[in-house]
Amino acid sequence: MAAGTQTGSQRFLTMTLGNEIFAIDIFSVREILDYTDITRIPQTPEFMRGVVNVRGNAVPVVDLKMKFGLGRVEQTLNTRIVIVEIKRDDTVSIxxxxxxxxxxxxxxxxxxxxxxxxMGAAVRTDFIxxxxxxxxxxxxxxxxxxxxSSEEIQDISQVLGEASQDDTSLPRQEGPDEAFLR
Structure with a gap:
């Protein structure tokens, strides 16, 4: 994205990973969950923490801090799981x-x-x-x-068989999270 070539504004959800502040496009965010038990899946990369139950669906959870080489997210009162939608072709992965x-x-x-x-970014520049x-x-x-989009994440999605969903299989939650996002 070249500075000055686009005008207007865009909304982002900001989050912390260690001392760094990261943001994702608000339109990718489906909901925000308090930390909950994560079920580990054997033989997955270390940054793939496992799956959580979101209204009966197994949703893979990635520790972004580990994926970016910044350590491990430790559970605190502030720890959150941001549920995001990734659109690829005709499918939506959660x-x-x-x-x-x-x-x-x-x-x-x-x-x-x-x-x-x-040079010098804390994460791979292709992620930024x-x-x-x-x-x-x-x-x-x-x-x-x-x-x-890494192969590891696509592999875990195939193992679970539930990460690729259409928009009707995991309805958007209404409530406090939705109010927070507006």
């Missing part, structure tokens, strides 16, 4: 993103988002859509489709 905390929904001006850095500026802080904006 994944959980484990984060240290969820902060807020921000509206960022598109001209305040710079392209990802070429851009770097947003909000006040005196920088926010790493994630490219959800790339974060959740």
């Amino acid at each position: 994944m959980g993103a484990l984060a240290d905390s969820v902060k807020e929904v921000l509206e960022l001006e598109m001209d305040r988002i710079d392209p990802p850095p070429r 859509r851009g770097i947003g500026k909000h006040g005196d802080r920088f926010i790493l904006i994630l490219e959800v489709e790339k974060v959740f």
Whole structure:
């Protein structure tokens, strides 16, 4: 994304992974869950923490902190699982993103988002859509489709057979999470 080529604003959900602030496009977020028991699936990558039960469906959960090489998300009162939708072709995959905390929904001006850095980022630069500026802080904006497109994640989705869902199989929850997202 080239700075200055797009105008307007976009909304992002911000979350923390260690001392870093990350953001994902609000339209990718289905809901936000308090930390719950995660069932480990054998022979999966370490960053694939397992699955959680979301209204009767097994949803894979990725520890974003581990995936990005920043350590491991430890359970606290602030730990959240962000349920995201990843659209690929004609299917929608549902994944959980484990984060240290969820902060807020921000509206960022598109001209305040710079392209990802070429070197020195805490995460692989292909995972980063851009770097947003909000006040005196920088926010790493994630490219959800790339974060959740590795072969390991696709393999676990096939093992579960339940991660690829159409929009009617896992209805969007109404309630406090929806109010938070508006």
